[in-house]
Amino acid sequence: METNNIxxxxxxxxxxxxxQNMYTINSGLVSTILQIPKEITPVATSADxxxxxxxxxxxxxxxxxxxxxLGLQPLVDEKKAAAxxxxxxxxxxMNWLNELKRCVKAGDVxxxxxxPTKCKLGxxxxxxxxxxxxxxxxxxRDVRTQISKITGIHNKFHGLGAEVMAIRRSQKSDxxxxxxxxxxxKELESIIPEVLRLIDGIADSFTxxxxxxxxxxxxxITSVAIVVDEVVAxxxxxxxxxxxxxxxxxxxxxIEGVARNDKxxxxxxxxxxxxxxxxxxxxxxxxx
Numbered sequence: 001m002e003t004n005n006i007x008x009x010x011x012x013x014x015x016x017x018x019x020q021n022m023y024t025i026n027s028g029l030v031s032t033i034l035q036i037p038k039e040i041t042p043v044a045t046s047a048d049x050x051x052x053x054x055x056x057x058x059x060x061x062x063x064x065x066x067x068x069x070l071g072l073q074p075l076v077d078e079k080k081a082a083a084x085x086x087x088x089x090x091x092x093x094m095n096w097l098n099e100l101k102r103c104v105k106a107g108d109v110x111x112x113x114x115x116p117t118k119c120k121l122g123x124x125x126x127x128x129x130x131x132x133x134x135x136x137x138x139x140x141r142d143v144r145t146q147i148s149k150i151t152g153i154h155n156k157f158h159g160l161g162a163e164v165m166a167i168r169r170s171q172k173s174d175x176x177x178x179x180x181x182x183x184x185x186k187e188l189e190s191i192i193p194e195v196l197r198l199i200d201g202i203a204d205s206f207t208x209x210x211x212x213x214x215x216x217x218x219x220x221i222t223s224v225a226i227v228v229d230e231v232v233a234x235x236x237x238x239x240x241x242x243x244x245x246x247x248x249x250x251x252x253x254x255i256e257g258v259a260r261n262d263k264x265x266x267x268x269x270x271x272x273x274x275x276x277x278x279x280x281x282x283x284x285x286x287x288x
Contacts, residue, residue, distance in 0.1 A: 013237045016228040018067055022268045029217045036212040063225045079210050086203035090196050092120045100161055116158040146205045150198035157195055160188050224280045235261045
């Protein structure tokens with residue numbers, strides 16, 4: 001494919017997001033953009049890319065799940081994984097505190113992470129804050145804002161545990177050691193609710209972006225609503241790479257090429273609209 005300005009058709013391109021990837025479709029095919037319909041009628045079919053049918057302006061329209069079509073993690077699975085992740089992050093900190101209490105009482109060596117960057121939450125925070133590939137994702141930016149709120153108290157939480165262990169190793173009297181440890185444990189007990197509350201805040205911010213948008217397309221014969229995460233922009237684009245330069249690309253058969261726009265960060269996958277409609281037509285007939 002030769003490099004060419006695909007905006008030269010005097011039609012801008014609708015850019016949308018799936019996970020952290022951006023894709024685009026020619027706006028000449030777009031009839032409307034709307035929130036995911038509340039009423040979707042499932043249709044018996046073996047193809048899980050077919051979400052069902054809905055009515056829009058009197059027309060029955062099939063819904064195509066673009067994540068499944070392109071081989072990406074389905075949103076329902078992503079939501080479930082996120083819920084399990086944050087429940088585990090909260091439970092791990094409660095378990096950490098309970099284990100510290102047990103070790104103090106039994107005189108055992110505390111084996112869990114005292115470094116806040118080494119616990120499950122700390123490792124996850126490092127992954128999110130260092131993930132340059134996710135910088136264009138507004139949801140991740142919101143999550144990073146919430147992370148900045150928990151960093152201080154999370155460091156303090158683990159720091160208090162380190163202080164408890166240091167006090168146990170000190171040369172102070174048994175009575176003084178017991179008094180100081182009691183004070184530190186009370187402080188830990190006082191801040192754990194705030195740690196858990198802030199983890200909930202991160203979870204709310206993270207899952208709030210798990211929404212869906214429908215882009216209704218029409219090629220003059222067939223209408224289809226493609227289900228995407230978010231519409232990012234409507235812009236002119238320039239193709240910069242052929243799809244064959246990406247042998248392991250998700251959903252390569254549905255990609256025409258790779259485009260860029262100076263106002264958007266990252267590469268944008270250009271959808272092959274013809275094969276997109278062809279994949280839907282048999283399903284649409286079955287639904288109707």
